[in-house]
Amino acid sequence: MIKIKFFLLTILVAFCCCKNNQSVVETNPKNSHKVEDRPNFFFYLADDQDQLDYGCYGNPKVNTSNVDELAKQGMRFTNFYTAQAICAPARSQIFTGMYPMKNGCMANHLPVKENISSVVNLLKAEGYDVVLAGKNHVAPNSVFNWTHYFESIDHRYLPFKKIESYLANVKKPFCIFITSDYPHGPYPKISQYSKADIFRLPYYKGETKNRRTGYYQNILDDNIQLGKILNMVDTYGLRDNSIFIYAADHGISGKYGLNEEGLKVPFIVRWPKIVKPNSTNYTLLSFIDVLPTFLEAAKAEIPKSIDGKSFLKNLKGNTEEIHDHIFGIATKQNIQNCKVFPSRMARGKRFKLIRNYNAMEVSQSNLGKNAIVNEFIKLGSESFPNIPYEELYDLKEDPYQNKNLALDSKYEFEKNTLSEELSNWMIAQKDFLITEKMPLIKPTLHPLDIPSKWNVVPKELEGKLHQEDYMNLHY
Incomplete structure (x- = not known):
């Protein structure tokens, strides 16, 4: 009789624990705290979408209803950056x-x-699962050895069935990156939007391009995908104990460069009972700060090798700044229209310095003894004849970088301060521009000397670069 009672009690305990997968008590292998003390992490990442192309960031015409609702439920960041505006x-x-x-x-x-x-x-x-669902675009697998990797369907759509199955059955804390292929092109030729529907962004100088109607359609389609994910979170009771982040990897209008429209990203965080609903944060932050924030929230040690800093206190309402300066780079090699034109950036609270290391005014000093390499260096500088060596902007007065102050003596102090910060950062990062004259980066996809529909190469330079002409790197 005693054995029967014990057996029934065991079944009852197991049933109570499994009824709600968030109530399962597991202990961290390194620490003694319970799983409930540490949140799950959802990170939804859109691809190629400007920060201003959201209703909650000021575009009245685009349909981003689910992102906008998420902003009402959480915190919207206005000064969040990527250090490089590319995937x-x-x-x-x-x-x-x-x-x-x-x-x-x-x-x-x-x-x-x-x-x-x-x-x-x-x-x-x-003790976390770490899952990637959707677009990958990172390597090697030895570094990114995901607990589960759910590939995009047809290189385009999120794998909803696999995501839902995972969320329905997970029994441990988890971090899931849901990485959309939208609104990145290709853009559909048929769209419910017309050219008249397109909101003119303040930094857009030319005519509104017809392809933006397809871009808007892709934004709408991605908004629908996000809605499905948010419904799953609620369906499986995961809202309250999860940090849900929405972001885009960079802006399409400033892709490849260092202008604000490329580097400044949308970033929204919902964390019920911790993050104040419908709040706005103006702290200067960068993508490098995401990982240390996750680690602190998970009560884990943050490695000293990480460049970023946790902004967990900002999520809890503290308004203190995290960084005095953030930094960025642009590399136009190994992209479709590939050129030798590296740039670096330092941004403080108000001013921003960009240095273009192969601008026309300095390109002659970049030439060395290799005649073929010199030709590609010259092609790089000649491709951007109107971009100066230095650019300085007052982002408070000129948020869309229309007036270059680099040659204005009134701003010599600001330029010198940022120049010193940039140089120190480049040295700390072991940036090859500190020691190399003007290096060529070994291509993995788009060689400088092979013509394509994007890359025009003079006949006499086709196929002229060899292994020894490239800088020695880690891959």
């Missing part, structure tokens, strides 16, 4: 907490260094 480098910052030069993915389609830690192994060590 793989943006993602690599989020996953490693390091700037592009340090993690190694400082041009598109490049892997990070094999010896670094990422969100995967750091959170796995704390």
